[in-house]
Amino acid sequence: MSDAAAWWRDAVIYEIYVRSFADSNGDGIGDLPGITSRLPHLRDLGVDAVWLTPFYRSPQKDHGYDVSDYRDVDPLFGSLSDADDLVRTAHDLGLRVIVDLVPNHTSDQHEWFRAALAAGPGSPERDRYLFRDGVDGKPPNNWESVFGGPAWTQVPGGSEGEGQFYLHLFDSSQPDLNWRNPEVPAMFEEVLRFWLDRGVDGFRVDVAHGLFKEEGLRDQVEHEPHVGTPGSRQMVERVLNDEPMWDQPEVHDVYRSWHRILDEAGPERMAVAEAWTQTPESMARFVRPDELDQAFNFAWLLAPWSASEFARVITETIAAVEPVGASPTWVLSNHDVVRHPTRYGGGAQGLARARAATLAMLALPGSSYLYQGEELGLEEVDVAPEDRQDPTWLRQKDSPDAEKGRDGCRVPIPWSGDEPPFGFGPGAGQPWIPQPADWAPLTVDAQDDDADSTLGFYRRALAARREHAVVAGDTVELLDQGKDTLAFRRGPLTVLLNCGTSPVPLPPGEVLVSSGPVTDRLPPDTSVWLR
Structure with missing residues (x-):
C-alpha cells in the first residue's frame, strides 16, 4: 500500500519482546496470554500498534529466531487460540498487530532440515538449504557468522564420517535457506497468508536483505570484519565493503510478490524490513512503492550525543526515502542493542538525555518504534555471566574479546511490587533473566500516578504527537x-x-x-x- 494516508506512515509502534513482557502462568517466561492481559497499558500509553518478536514453535536456541514451525505457536508461549485472542483484543483496543517473520533461515529442528540431513548430498531435500562440499576438509568459503566464528558447519557423512557443510550466517542452529529453490518462496507465501487470515496487520521481516547470496558463494574479499550483535552496524554504512552474502538484487522480486499478497489481504496490511544496506540508494530499493512499506532506520539509534550528528541523520534519512515516496522510521532501542539511557551515559544524565532524544524523535515525520520498558526509563542490566543466554555470548564466551551479548536489554520488565518478579508473573522468584533488586521505583504501578515520571512523560509526549506533530506536514x-x-x-x-x-x-x-x-x-x- 503506497497511499499517503496509510496508518503506518506516522504510527508509533511498540516492540514486545515476547519472553520478557508478561508471564501469565508463573513459569518465569513471558507468553501470549500475559501480553493480552497487559494490552490496556499500551492503549493508555498512546501507541498505535504492537510488534511481537517470534512466538512460533522453536527450540529457542536464539529465543524464537530459530523457527521449527512457522504456522504454530510454541507451547512455551501459548496456543494458536491464544494468538487469535491477542489479535482480537488488540483490535478491540484500537491497536494493530505486527508479527515477526524470519525468512533467511529456519531452525535446525525444522522438518525440512531434518529431512535434508537424512537425505544426503545432491538430494532435493538438501537443495532447500545451502549445502556445499568442503575444500580439503575446510569450509567452502571464508564467510563469518554475524554471531562470531565460521558461517559453515560440517555434518557427518561419507566414508570417513566427514560430510558436507551447511551455511548459517547466524547461529549453527539456524541454517540459511536456498531462496533459488522454488519451494522456499512458495512456503513463505503460505505462511504470510496463514497469519493474514488470522487477522495480523503486518510483518516485520527479519534480515530482509539476506535471503539471496551471490550464486557462486565465492570468498568475501577481506575487510574489517563485522562480528557482533546485529544492530551494531549502521542502516546505511556508506563504506562499500565486499558482501556477497547480503543485499543481492533477486531479493526484490520476493518483496514484489509479498506486496501483492498484502494488497490482496486488504489495503491496511503492511511490512517493515530489517535491512542493513551500504548506500541510501540500496536502502530505498526495499521501500519502492511495489515492495515493502518501510525499512528500519538505525542511524538515529547509532548517532552519538551530538546536535550536528542528529541533524545529519535527519537530513540523510529524509533524503534517502524521499525519492521513492516512502516514510522514514526512527528508533532508539530494540531487543538487539544497549538501551539508550545507558548509551547516553546512564544514571540521571543518561535518562534525561534519553527522554530528550525521544521527544525530538517523536516530532519527526514518519513512524517511531519504541521498545518495551523504555517508557519506564529502564537501563541496560549487567547480567551475570552465569545468567546470560544469548547465542552471541555463548558462541564467544571463551574468547578474551567476547561480547556480553544482548541479554541486558531483554530482562523482563517490572509491573508492580517491591521485589522480583515485580508483577511480571504470578508467584515469587526471579524470571528467566534475573531482574535487579532495586527496580521497585521503576514499576508501572510506581510511576502510574506520578506526572513527572518517565511513564508520565511518555504519555504526554505521545498525546502531543497525535495532537500536534502528525498534522504538521x-x-x-x-x-x-x-x-x-x-x-x-x-x-x-x-x-x-x-x-x-x-x-x-x-x-x-x-x-x-x-x-x-x-x-x-x-x-x-x-x-x-x-x-
Whole structure:
C-alpha cells in the first residue's frame, strides 16, 4: 500500500519482546496470554500498534529466531487460540498487530532440515538449504557468522564420517535457506497468508536483505570484519565493503510478490524490513512503492550525543526515502542493542538525555518504534555471566574479546511490587533473566500516578504527537541555534534539543511539551516543542 494516508506512515509502534513482557502462568517466561492481559497499558500509553518478536514453535536456541514451525505457536508461549485472542483484543483496543517473520533461515529442528540431513548430498531435500562440499576438509568459503566464528558447519557423512557443510550466517542452529529453490518462496507465501487470515496487520521481516547470496558463494574479499550483535552496524554504512552474502538484487522480486499478497489481504496490511544496506540508494530499493512499506532506520539509534550528528541523520534519512515516496522510521532501542539511557551515559544524565532524544524523535515525520520498558526509563542490566543466554555470548564466551551479548536489554520488565518478579508473573522468584533488586521505583504501578515520571512523560509526549506533530506536514527545516543545539521546524512546530553543557535561550512560542523543566531557557540534556 503506497497511499499517503496509510496508518503506518506516522504510527508509533511498540516492540514486545515476547519472553520478557508478561508471564501469565508463573513459569518465569513471558507468553501470549500475559501480553493480552497487559494490552490496556499500551492503549493508555498512546501507541498505535504492537510488534511481537517470534512466538512460533522453536527450540529457542536464539529465543524464537530459530523457527521449527512457522504456522504454530510454541507451547512455551501459548496456543494458536491464544494468538487469535491477542489479535482480537488488540483490535478491540484500537491497536494493530505486527508479527515477526524470519525468512533467511529456519531452525535446525525444522522438518525440512531434518529431512535434508537424512537425505544426503545432491538430494532435493538438501537443495532447500545451502549445502556445499568442503575444500580439503575446510569450509567452502571464508564467510563469518554475524554471531562470531565460521558461517559453515560440517555434518557427518561419507566414508570417513566427514560430510558436507551447511551455511548459517547466524547461529549453527539456524541454517540459511536456498531462496533459488522454488519451494522456499512458495512456503513463505503460505505462511504470510496463514497469519493474514488470522487477522495480523503486518510483518516485520527479519534480515530482509539476506535471503539471496551471490550464486557462486565465492570468498568475501577481506575487510574489517563485522562480528557482533546485529544492530551494531549502521542502516546505511556508506563504506562499500565486499558482501556477497547480503543485499543481492533477486531479493526484490520476493518483496514484489509479498506486496501483492498484502494488497490482496486488504489495503491496511503492511511490512517493515530489517535491512542493513551500504548506500541510501540500496536502502530505498526495499521501500519502492511495489515492495515493502518501510525499512528500519538505525542511524538515529547509532548517532552519538551530538546536535550536528542528529541533524545529519535527519537530513540523510529524509533524503534517502524521499525519492521513492516512502516514510522514514526512527528508533532508539530494540531487543538487539544497549538501551539508550545507558548509551547516553546512564544514571540521571543518561535518562534525561534519553527522554530528550525521544521527544525530538517523536516530532519527526514518519513512524517511531519504541521498545518495551523504555517508557519506564529502564537501563541496560549487567547480567551475570552465569545468567546470560544469548547465542552471541555463548558462541564467544571463551574468547578474551567476547561480547556480553544482548541479554541486558531483554530482562523482563517490572509491573508492580517491591521485589522480583515485580508483577511480571504470578508467584515469587526471579524470571528467566534475573531482574535487579532495586527496580521497585521503576514499576508501572510506581510511576502510574506520578506526572513527572518517565511513564508520565511518555504519555504526554505521545498525546502531543497525535495532537500536534502528525498534522504538521512532512517538511523539516533545520534551524541554526548554535553548534550544540539541534533545532528544526515542522509546520507550526519548532523543536529544540540542547546537547550542550549550558542553558540556551528559548525562541518565542508556546511550550507544548518538554522532556524536563524549562523556563525562558532550555537546560542541557533537555528538549522542547514550541508553537
